[in-house]
Every structure is written in C-alpha cells, then in structure tokens.
Amino acid sequence: MVREIVERRSAITFSIVTVALLLFPIRHNWLAQPKDGFPLSYYPMFTSTRGEITTLHHVVGITHNGESVNVPGKYAGPGGMNTVRRQMRKMYHGGQAAELAKRVAERLNGSSFTERHKVVRVEVVKSNYTIKRYFDGETGPVSREVAASVKLAKRPAP
Amino acid sequence: MTSPIVFGRIASWWLTPMPATRLGGVRIACGTYALCYLLPRCNMFHELWRTDADLFDPVGMARLLPGVLPPGIMDTVYWLTVLTGVFFTLGFKHRIAGPLFGLLLFTLLSYRNSWSMILHMHNALVIHAMILGISRSADGWSVDAALYRRRGGVPPGSSWRYGWPIxxxxxxxxxxxxxxxxxxxxxPEGLDWAAGEALRSQIAVNAIRYDILEGESAPLFQTIYQHKALFWGMGIGTFVLELGVPLALLNRRLGVIWAIMVFGMHWGIFFVMGIKFRYQMSGLTYASFFDLEKMACPKTPLAAALRKFALNGKASLANY
Structure with missing residues (x-):
C-alpha cells in the first residue's frame, strides 16, 4: 500500500515536472533575442514577418548559351530542402561560397542534370524574388549577387 | 480544504486506469515511426556528419558535447538507436532497451538537427520515446508480456500505471x-495572424524555396494562392485547433475529434505547402488519443477467435 502511494506520487511529480519543462520555452515569445531549442521548443514556425521580397542563397548552373538554371539542393548537401537551404546560407555568409561551388561542380560532373541542361559552370548566388511577380509567372530574380563561380571539369557536348 | 479535494480529483483523473495493451499500442506506434524514419535515411545520416564541421551548431543533447564527434562514433550511435528501436517496438528486454532507446534517439536527433535546423516534427517523437521508454509500456502487446504469460504469468488488466503515461x-x-x-x-501580427495574410506570405515564400531548390512546389498552392478567403479560413482554423487544444486532453471524445482534425490539417499543410510533418502525417503521434485495444480487436467472430487464440495460446479456431 505504501509502495503504491509512493509510486502514484512519483508518477504525478514526474508528469508535473515534464509538463512544466515543456511549457518553459513559452517565455522566448517575449524575449528580445529568442532562441529555439530541441526538444523543448516554443514552436515559432510561421511567425516571422515576410516582406514582398524574399532572399534565397542557392546554386545555379550556367548553360552553354549563358542561361541560368536552378541546381537542385541535393547536389549541395544531404538532408531535406530546409537543411540544405540553411547550410547554403551559412556557407555563403561564412565565406565558404567557393567551397560550395566546388563541391556542387564535382557532383554535377557527368550527372544527368548536367547533360540535360548542358551546364558548363556553377555559381553560388544570393537571389531576391518578388513574391507577387513570382506567382504572376515571372519566376526570375529581381536582383542577384554572385559570390563564387566554378567551371565544370567534364563539360557536356553543346 | 478545497485544495486537497481539487488536487485529489486532478490526480485521480490523471491516474485513470487504462489497459496495458493500449499503452503497448502507443509504444508500438512510436517505435514503428522511429524505425520507418531512421532506416531509409541511413545514407543521409552517414553523409550529414561527414560534412563541414563549420556547419555544426549544437542543439539539445549535442550542446553537452565538446564539439563535432568522429563520424564513426555517430555511425555506432545510429545503429545502436536502430537496434534498441527494434527491441523497443517489439517490447523485448524493455527495462533496459526502453530507456536506452529514448536516450539514444534524443542524442541522434539532437546531433542531426545540429547540422541543419530544428525539425519540429521530431520534438514530440523524442519526448514520447523517453516517456514510453521509462514507463511500463511493454506490459501489454510485447515480447516481454508474451514470455511472461508463457511462464504462467497472468496478463495485466487496467491500471493507473498504464494510464498516466498515456x-x-x-x-x-x-x-x-x-x-x-x-x-x-x-x-507582431498577433490576432491579425488569423486573417490569413501572414500565413499566405509564409506559404508563398516556402513555395518559392521548394520550386527553386527542389524543382517542384506544393501541388495545391499555385491554384489557391489567388483566393485570399481560403487563407482567412486556414488562419482561423489553425488558431482554433492550436489554442483550443487543451480541451482535447480534458475530454477523451474531444481528443479523438481533435486528433482526426489536426491529422487532416497536416495533410492539408503538405498539399498546400509541400511541408512534410512526417510523424504527424503518419497519424502515429496521435495514438494515445484512441482506444487502441478496441480498434485492434473489433467484435467480429473471427477477431474474437483470434484474440482467444492469442491469449490462451492453445485455443483453436475450429469454433469459428
């Protein structure tokens, strides 16, 4: 009987502590510099304010005739879209754009993507897109900065 | 005087007796999802911790580490997590495998998130696994329970010990x-968030990212982008489901309705935004809201005969 009382109290105490720990990150909503955590989070998804222009750090392939094509994120690194996107942004701002360009160029060498699009060079870029324009069908960037450029070792036949 | 009574009522509600099999079902759901997530991503994990160490930004358990670990150690952690995950799901050697799996999964996913961003879909998974790992979740629907019965043990019925973890x-x-x-x-938008404009622009940005980085955007977004009223409805609906959610814990029937609605919401998010909240979309995260033992044992003559066979280990299906 005593053991059961102790067990019951332990279960309740453990539950209260767990719930309190889970609720603790709520304070980040009102901090000047909130920081998300794992697995205790304040779940800030979909809360940041978006302007009319969105910026993306990514890699483009330059074709024989000078057109640019978006290189899929899988050539830049492992993981899902958001994982790769974050990694590319970190590398861009961390002065590693040339390294990223080199890595993507190595992976694109002889790939079906390169053959299909006739890519001869890759560029690590920061592109600005206007949301309204993009969904009106004009999917090109309004401005673009190139941080690094690498030629492919194995170029496809024109 | 009132406080002890109120506390007593809350305690007895929290410690409501539930069947061991229901908790066992929740364990199986959690373990099955974890294995289905981990196994096909073996190469992805393998590659991830061989990328540039400068990209490592520790979160969770990884913050306790001195820095990036040698990839071989993390490969071992991965395979140990899978191995204990199999034991956890089967409910075999649960006293050791259960807590170990919770701890390893926490370590592995912390490390995985440290290389990219916090993938919120797995926050609940890790905590679920740790709770189920340390509780008596293998007293029903498990290898341990089957071996116990085989040694002449009596299958446990309903108890508060199975209620509180659920x-x-x-x-x-x-x-x-x-x-x-x-x-x-x-x-910053506050209540205006429900008007849908913030959500619409968030989804639009996400769609552009998917389009550029994956060559495809969510199937429905292009179609509904122009219809602002739809986003207003989605904004209101999201607020109702998220802020009204405590009611789902207070009433079991409301919990079931909420779980079904929020399951639908995640599939909606997938079709509109292309974002896969895999644990939520599998439905397995909501297992604790359902009477799993009743769902697994519907009252048909064949099911009754199978159940009898499973429980007694000797009854034949001849009567069916």
Whole structure:
C-alpha cells in the first residue's frame, strides 16, 4: 500500500515536472533575442514577418548559351530542402561560397542534370524574388549577387 | 480544504486506469515511426556528419558535447538507436532497451538537427520515446508480456500505471500545438495572424524555396494562392485547433475529434505547402488519443477467435 502511494506520487511529480519543462520555452515569445531549442521548443514556425521580397542563397548552373538554371539542393548537401537551404546560407555568409561551388561542380560532373541542361559552370548566388511577380509567372530574380563561380571539369557536348 | 479535494480529483483523473495493451499500442506506434524514419535515411545520416564541421551548431543533447564527434562514433550511435528501436517496438528486454532507446534517439536527433535546423516534427517523437521508454509500456502487446504469460504469468488488466503515461504522451502532443498557437499570437501580427495574410506570405515564400531548390512546389498552392478567403479560413482554423487544444486532453471524445482534425490539417499543410510533418502525417503521434485495444480487436467472430487464440495460446479456431 505504501509502495503504491509512493509510486502514484512519483508518477504525478514526474508528469508535473515534464509538463512544466515543456511549457518553459513559452517565455522566448517575449524575449528580445529568442532562441529555439530541441526538444523543448516554443514552436515559432510561421511567425516571422515576410516582406514582398524574399532572399534565397542557392546554386545555379550556367548553360552553354549563358542561361541560368536552378541546381537542385541535393547536389549541395544531404538532408531535406530546409537543411540544405540553411547550410547554403551559412556557407555563403561564412565565406565558404567557393567551397560550395566546388563541391556542387564535382557532383554535377557527368550527372544527368548536367547533360540535360548542358551546364558548363556553377555559381553560388544570393537571389531576391518578388513574391507577387513570382506567382504572376515571372519566376526570375529581381536582383542577384554572385559570390563564387566554378567551371565544370567534364563539360557536356553543346 | 478545497485544495486537497481539487488536487485529489486532478490526480485521480490523471491516474485513470487504462489497459496495458493500449499503452503497448502507443509504444508500438512510436517505435514503428522511429524505425520507418531512421532506416531509409541511413545514407543521409552517414553523409550529414561527414560534412563541414563549420556547419555544426549544437542543439539539445549535442550542446553537452565538446564539439563535432568522429563520424564513426555517430555511425555506432545510429545503429545502436536502430537496434534498441527494434527491441523497443517489439517490447523485448524493455527495462533496459526502453530507456536506452529514448536516450539514444534524443542524442541522434539532437546531433542531426545540429547540422541543419530544428525539425519540429521530431520534438514530440523524442519526448514520447523517453516517456514510453521509462514507463511500463511493454506490459501489454510485447515480447516481454508474451514470455511472461508463457511462464504462467497472468496478463495485466487496467491500471493507473498504464494510464498516466498515456495521459502524459497526449499532453506532450497537445502542448506542442498550444505553444505553436501562443507563438502566433505573440508574433507582431498577433490576432491579425488569423486573417490569413501572414500565413499566405509564409506559404508563398516556402513555395518559392521548394520550386527553386527542389524543382517542384506544393501541388495545391499555385491554384489557391489567388483566393485570399481560403487563407482567412486556414488562419482561423489553425488558431482554433492550436489554442483550443487543451480541451482535447480534458475530454477523451474531444481528443479523438481533435486528433482526426489536426491529422487532416497536416495533410492539408503538405498539399498546400509541400511541408512534410512526417510523424504527424503518419497519424502515429496521435495514438494515445484512441482506444487502441478496441480498434485492434473489433467484435467480429473471427477477431474474437483470434484474440482467444492469442491469449490462451492453445485455443483453436475450429469454433469459428
């Protein structure tokens, strides 16, 4: 009987502590510099304010005739879209754009993507897109900065 | 005088007796999802911790580490997590494998998130696994339980010992949605978030990212982007489901309705935004809201005969 009382109290105490720990990150909503955590989070998804222009750090392939094509994120690194996107942004701002360009160029060498699009060079870029324009069908960037450029070792036949 | 009575009522509600098999079902759901997530991503994990160490930004358990670990250690952690995950799901050697799996999964996913960003879909998974790992979740529907019966043990019935972990797993699920609702309320838009414009622009940005980085955007977004009223409806609906979620814990029937609606919401998010909240979309995260033992044993003559066979180990199906 005593053991059961102790067990019951332990279960309740453990539950209260767990719930309190889970609720603790709520304070980040009102901090000047909130920081998300794992697995205790304040779940800030979909809360940041978006302007009319969105910026993306990514890699483009330059074709024989000078057109640019978006290189899929899988050539830049492992993981899902958001994982790769974050990694590319970190590398861009961390002065590693040339390294990223080199890595993507190595992976694109002889790939079906390169053959299909006739890519001869890759560029690590920061592109600005206007949301309204993009969904009106004009999917090109309004401005673009190139941080690094690498030629492919194995170029496809024109 | 009132406080002890209120506390007593809350305690007895929290410690409501539930069947061992229901908790066993929640364990199987959690373990099955974890294995289905981990196994096909073996190469991805393998590659991830061989990328540039400068990209490592520790979160969770990884913050306790001195820095990036040699890839071989993390490969071992991965395979140990899978191995204990199999034991956890089967309910075999649970006293050791259960807590170990919870700890290893926490370590592995912390490390995985440290290389990219916090993938919120797995916050609940890790906490579910740790709660189920340390509770008596292998007293029903498990290899341990089958071996116990084989040695002449009596199968456990309903007990508060199986009730509180189910309640707590449900609370973990619910708190994630509630916090998500509060974060929206606390963001600069506040209540205006429900008007849908913030959501629409968030989804638009996400669609552009998918389009550029994956060559494809969500199937429905292009179609509904121009219809602002739809986003108003989605904004209101999200607020109701997230901020009204505590009711789902107070009433079991409401919990079932909420779980079905929020399951639908995640599939909606996938079709509109292309974002895969895999644990939520599998439905397995909501297992604690359902009477799993009843769902697994519908009252048909064949099911009754199979159940009798499973319980007694000797009854034949001849009577069916």
């Amino acid at each position: 309640m707590l797993v449900g609370a973990v699920t619910i708190i994630a949605y509630f916090l998500s609702g509060v974060a929206k309320l606390a963001c």
